[in-house]
Every structure is written in C-alpha cells, then in structure tokens.
Amino acid sequence: MTVRKKRLPFVVSGRRLDGKPGRTVTVSSPTGLELEMPRFDAELASEMIEANRQSLADLPLQEILSFLNRAGKNWKSEEYVRRRFYVRQLQDILGYSDPAANAEADRIAILLTSHARMYDMIAAELGSRYIVDDWTAREECWVRALPRGLVLHILPSNVPLSCAISIVRGIITKNVSVAKMGAGDLLTAVALALTFTDLSTTHPVTRSMNAVYWEHDNPEGLRLLGAADAVCAWGAEEAIAHAQRHARIDAAVTSFGPKESFAIIDASMDPAAAAKGLAHDVAIYDQRACFSIRRVYLTGPAEPFLELLRKEMDRHEELLPPSALTDDKSASIQIARREELFFGAGVHGSDALAWTIVVCPANEGYTDHPLSRILYVYPVESLSEAYQYAHPGVQTVAAHPWHLLPEHRDEFAKRGVSRFVELGLVHLFRIGGTHDSINPLQGLVRLVSTEAPGSVHGKGMVVNLDETAMLQAGTLKDLVL
Numbered sequence: 001m002t003v004r005k006k007r008l009p010f011v012v013s014g015r016r017l018d019g020k021p022g023r024t025v026t027v028s029s030p031t032g033l034e035l036e037m038p039r040f041d042a043e044l045a046s047e048m049i050e051a052n053r054q055s056l057a058d059l060p061l062q063e064i065l066s067f068l069n070r071a072g073k074n075w076k077s078e079e080y081v082r083r084r085f086y087v088r089q090l091q092d093i094l095g096y097s098d099p100a101a102n103a104e105a106d107r108i109a110i111l112l113t114s115h116a117r118m119y120d121m122i123a124a125e126l127g128s129r130y131i132v133d134d135w136t137a138r139e140e141c142w143v144r145a146l147p148r149g150l151v152l153h154i155l156p157s158n159v160p161l162s163c164a165i166s167i168v169r170g171i172i173t174k175n176v177s178v179a180k181m182g183a184g185d186l187l188t189a190v191a192l193a194l195t196f197t198d199l200s201t202t203h204p205v206t207r208s209m210n211a212v213y214w215e216h217d218n219p220e221g222l223r224l225l226g227a228a229d230a231v232c233a234w235g236a237e238e239a240i241a242h243a244q245r246h247a248r249i250d251a252a253v254t255s256f257g258p259k260e261s262f263a264i265i266d267a268s269m270d271p272a273a274a275a276k277g278l279a280h281d282v283a284i285y286d287q288r289a290c291f292s293i294r295r296v297y298l299t300g301p302a303e304p305f306l307e308l309l310r311k312e313m314d315r316h317e318e319l320l321p322p323s324a325l326t327d328d329k330s331a332s333i334q335i336a337r338r339e340e341l342f343f344g345a346g347v348h349g350s351d352a353l354a355w356t357i358v359v360c361p362a363n364e365g366y367t368d369h370p371l372s373r374i375l376y377v378y379p380v381e382s383l384s385e386a387y388q389y390a391h392p393g394v395q396t397v398a399a400h401p402w403h404l405l406p407e408h409r410d411e412f413a414k415r416g417v418s419r420f421v422e423l424g425l426v427h428l429f430r431i432g433g434t435h436d437s438i439n440p441l442q443g444l445v446r447l448v449s450t451e452a453p454g455s456v457h458g459k460g461m462v463v464n465l466d467e468t469a470m471l472q473a474g475t476l477k478d479l480v481l
Contacts (some may be wrong), residue, residue, distance in 0.1 A: 005034045006093065008186050011193035011211045012044060013051065014201040025215060027183050029093045031324065035186055040214035040221055048178050048210055049227045053149030056174035059204050061122075061133050064172060065115040067205045071195045072112025075105060082198065083109075086191045090160070093187065097321035107161045108188075111168060117431055118172050124432045125439035132174060132445070140452045140459070145445040147174040148252060149229035154243055156234035156256075157184025158288035166232050167192060167209070173444040176208045178224065182235065186213060222246055230254070230444055254443035256436055259290035259395035260369070263423055264383045264404055267300030272308055274400040277424025278375075279312035281398060282355070283320045284427050287371040290436075291396045291419075291426040294369050295376040297362065297386040302379045306357065310348055313355040313373070322354050322373060329372060336370045362389070383408060392416030395436060398423040 006029075010017040019038040027035045038044075056064070074080045083105050090101035123129040126145050128136045135142035151170045155163045163185060170177040179189035189211035196206040214221035225231065225243065230252040233243035240255045247253050263281065265274050281293040298305065325333075333353045340347050346359035355373040362378035362385055380386065383404065390397070390412045397412050399405045400423035409420050418437040421428075429435065454465040470476045 003032070003034050005036060008035050008037045009190060010038050010040075010044075010213070011190055011197070011209065012047065013208075013210060014197055014203075014206045016194065016197070017044075025213070027186065027213075029186075030184065030326070031093060031095045032326075033093055035093070037186065037213055040212055040218055042220050042223075044212065045220040045224045048150070048176075048224060051150070051176055053176050053229065054147065055176060056171075056204055056208050057147055059174065061119075061129075061172065061174075064174070064205055065118055067196075067199065067203060068112050068118075068168065068171065069115050070199055071192075072109050072114075074195060074198065075109035075112060078102070082191055082195050086187060089187050089191075094185065095324035095326075097323065100320050100323070103320065104160050108164045108192075111161065111164055118168075120431045122172065122441065125441040126445065126447075132172075135450060138449075140456065141449040143447055143449045145173070145447055147176075148444055148446060149175065150227065151175040151177050151230045151232065151444060152225055152228040153177060153179045153189075154231065154233040154235065154239060155179055155182050155185065155189060157182035159285055160185055160188040162234060162256075162289075163188040164192060166234065169440055169444060170232070171205060171208070173441055175230070175444055176210075178210045178212065178228070180221070181211060181213045183213070216242070232256070232440070232443070252443045254438065254440055256290070259393055259436065261291050261293055261394060261396035261398065261426060262386070262389070263293045263296040263398040263400070264386055264408065265296055265298050265300075265305075265400045265423065266383070266404060267298055267302065267305035269300070269401050271300070271305045274423060275305060275308035275312045277398075277400055277422070278309060279316045280424050281426045282313070282373050282375050283316040283322070286322050286373055287369070289427070293375070293398060293423075293426060294371075295378065295389075297378050297380050297383055297389075299380060299383055302359070302377075306348070306359065306377070309357065313357070314350065317350065317352075317354045325353060325372070332370045333372050333374065336374060362386070384411070387411050387415065390415035390417050395419055396421060396426055398426050400424075 007019060017038050019036055023039045024036050025039050029035055075083050087101040087105050090096040091098060119129040122132060130136050131145045135144045153166045153170060155166060167177055167179055167189060181189050193209045193211040196209055200206055225246045226248055228251055231243050231247050232254050233240050234256045236258050240257045244253050263278060267274060278296060285292055287294055330353055337347050337349060337356055340358045349356035357375050357377060359377045362380050394417045396419040397417050398421050402422040405420045418434060
C-alpha cells in the first residue's frame with residue numbers, strides 16, 4: 001500500500017522555511033499520512049535564542065490588538081486562502097469532519113477579533129488594561145507588566161483552539177514566542193504565523209512569532225527550552241515533567257496538564273435542555289479536551305432522560321460529525337462496549353460507533369477512558385455521592401440546572417476542582433475565570449514596581465517615612481499611627 005506524504009513548513013520570524021533534502025523529519029498523522037518537515041537544528045535554535053527578546057515591549061497594545069483583529073477578519077471569510085487550506089488540512093491530516101473543521105476555524109477567527117475581550121482579560125488577570133503599556137498606580141506604588149522575553153509554548157495536540165489561545169496570550173503580553181507544535185497538530189501554529197505574514201512580513205508581531213517542531217530528545221530543542229524565560233507547557237504528564245525538568249531554574253513554567261471533567265444533572269428539571277447541553281459537551285472535540293464531559297452523575301427519572309439524550313447524541317452526530325475512526329479506534333470502541341455489557345451495564349450506541357452511552361453504578365466504569373464520545377452515566381440517589389470522585393485531576397464540573405453549583409461547588413472545590421459552568425458551555429471560558437486554578441497571563445510577565453518616596457505618607461500614617469529619625473527619637477513603634 002502506498003503511503004501518502006505531505007510537506008509542512010516552519011515559520012521563523014516572518015520567513016517560511018521548507019525542508020531541505022537530508023535535513024527533514026517525518027511524523028505520522030492520525031489519518032496515516034507521512035508529514036515531512038524541516039529538522040530543528042542548531043542554526044534555528046541559535047537564531048531564536050539570540051533574537052531581541054524585548055522587541056514588542058514598546059509596541060502599544062492597541063497596535064498589537066489591531067494587528068490580530070486584521071488577521072481575524074481574514075479568518076472570518078470562508079474564502080480566505082489560509083482558512084480554506086487550514087480547514088482542508090484539518091480534514092485530510094487530522095481526520096476532522098467538514099462541520100467540525102469549519103467550526104474550529106470560526107473559533108480561531110472569533111479569538112483573533114475579540115480585541116475588547118483581550119483588554120478585559122488583561123485587566124482581570126493583571127489588574128489594569130493599561131499595565132502592559134505604562135506604569136499604573138496601585139496603592140503606594142506604580143506597577144508595570146513587562147514581557148518575560150522568550151516564551152516557549154509546548155503546544156497540545158488535542159485542541160487546535162488551545163494552540164491559538166496560548167500563542168495569543170504570549171503576543172498580548174508582548175513576548176517573543178516559539179510555538180513548539182505537538183505531533184498531533186502540526187497545522188494551527190503554522191497557519192497563524194503565515195496569516196501574520198500575509199498582513200506584513202516585517203510587522204513586529206510577525207517577527208516575534210516562530211512555529212517549529214522537534215522530536216522529544218532533540219538536543220537543540222532542549223537547548224532552547226533551557227534558554228527560555230517562560231514556558232507554557234500543555235499535554236500529558238510526561239510532557240509537563242520534561243518541561244519542568246529542563247527549564248531554566250528562574251524561568252516561569254505554566255503547565256496545563258492532563259485533566260478530565262464531569263457533569264451533575266437533576267433530570268427532573270427541564271430534561272430536554274439537559275440532554276442538549278450534555279450531548280454538545282460530549283461531542284465537542286470528541287472528548288479529547290480537558291473540559292470534555294466523560295461521565296455524568298444523574299438524579300431524577302433516568303429512562304425519560306436517556307431517551308432524550310439518545311436523540312440529542314444523534315442530532316449532534318449530524319451537527320458535529322465525529323472525526324474519522326481508524327481501525328484501532330473502532331476496535332477500542334467495540335471492545336469497550338462489549339466489556340461493559342459483560343459486566344452488566346446498559347449500553348446504548350449508534351451503529352456507526354459515533355457515540356456510546358454506558359449506564360452503570362457510580363463505583364464502576366472506566367479507569368482509562370477510551371474517548372470517542374463514550375459517556376458513562378451514573379444514576380445516584382444524591383449528587384453528593386459524586387464528591388468522592390472529585391480530585392485535582394478534575395478540571396470542570398458542569399451542572400444542570402445551574403443553581404446546583406452554589407449548593408455543591410464548595411465540596412467539589414475543596415477536593416481540587418477548579419472550574420464550574422452551566423452544562424452546554426464547557427468550551428467557553430469566561431473573562432475573569434481561571435484556567436486550571438491560575439491566571440495564565442501572570443506567568444508571562446514580570447510585574448515591576450516603583451514605590452512612592454518617603455514624603456508620601458503611607459495609608460494610616462500622618463508623618464513622613466524616615467526610619468532613621470524615628471530610631472533616634474525612639475518612636476519607631478509609632479511608624480503606623
């Protein structure tokens with residue numbers, strides 16, 4: 001059988017780089033293609049390490065957001081060549097359906113054009129939307145957020161939008177970014193970088209962006225990792241540990257490691273809305289995302305709800321058709337179904353293996369989730385029974401109806417859950433919310449302060465700050481009056 005091959009480029013500081021004979025690496029795609037790219041070598045590593053790390057520091061934020069907005073407007077057009085090529089590549093290389101690929105391109109377009117929300121994001125996470133441009137008054141000081149410098153993004157393979165989000169975070173905090181692509185998504189970072197070159201090959205944002213790939217043990221990749229001022233590491237435990245182990249000791253390492261999410265539902269209250277929201281949160285990204293719902297704890301009438309859920313799973317199979325199934329993935333779904341039937345669970349699913357619902361007691365079910373829209377439903381007497389299944393590896397708890405959250409969130413949060421949302425909205429991260437219990441922008445900046453002079457009375461004081469005089473007069477204990 002002939003193996004299909006495709007060539008993919010790097011983008012380095014506004015330049016497209018294609019692989020040269022004898023200096024390439026090959027990666028297999030989820031659809032069985034062989035992807036050939038340039039080899040990441042010492043010359044590329046040195047160029048990025050030696051680049052001006054403060055090249056965006058004095059560029060006004062409004063200019064950066066304006067540039068991103070122009071890029072996003074291009075992506076909103078289905079005729080834009082980069083978008084069209086990206087959508088086709090998502091299908092051909094990653095196995096996305098056409099509706100899912102176009103939905104992902106739409107989400108990237110929305111992200112890039114959300115300039116007002118980017119101002120709000122900076123204000124929420126750093127204290128003021130002006131703080132990246134100027135010194136901002138804060139109590140008895142003036143504070144400014146300066147870029148860390150060279151930020152290495154170790155990007156995920158499961159959610160293309162997360163790649164774009166990580167890159168945008170680096171840009172709006174005025175850092176120089178190296179986007180190290182994951183083997184499962186060698187498309188998104190390059191597509192964004194080439195979009196920037198379409199606008200201008202010399203714009204500072206374009207020049208600050210690098211999209212590359214290297215194998216896990218590439219020594220030049222390790223050298224760059226060790227030289228980065230900050231690292232945003234996405235992925236499995238091994239990838240996170242690798243980044244933490246090899247990063248510079250004073251580098252800020254922000255990790256978004258492997259997580260899972262589940263839902264709590266009272267099926268006695270508007271079960272149709274609950275079924276719709278749950279089907280959406282199972283279908284999006286085929287459960288590959290940290291926020292994807294993989295299990296649900298259910299109170300109330302189960303059978304009427306399951307009937308509605310089966311219809312919604314069928315509907316979402318049409319709205320967001322699942323990614324193409326490989327032979328191995330098809331086999332894993334069938335094995336999972338047969339195992340659950342053997343152990344006495346109720347199993348419902350589409351003939352095409354597009355989705356599966358497993359109904360079983362709460363103390364049973366998967367240990368290693370097979371993904372692919374397999375949902376475990378646990379009927380319980382009380383939703384408090386779900387507390388014991390909450391832990392720091394659970395990112396999101398989604399609820400229907402929403403008012404269940406104030407009742408249960410404290411117990412879940414104490415056990416490590418970091419995010420609570422209404423069912424059907426797991427993929428929409430609200431401005432002001434945290435990401436895996438942190439404000440990510442804080443790891444991308446240095447917060448520098450200028451403190452007020454001694455002539456400025458501190459809060460609660462009525463005298464100048466002169467500790468020497470106070471020591472001489474024996475009035476140090478009256479420093480705060």
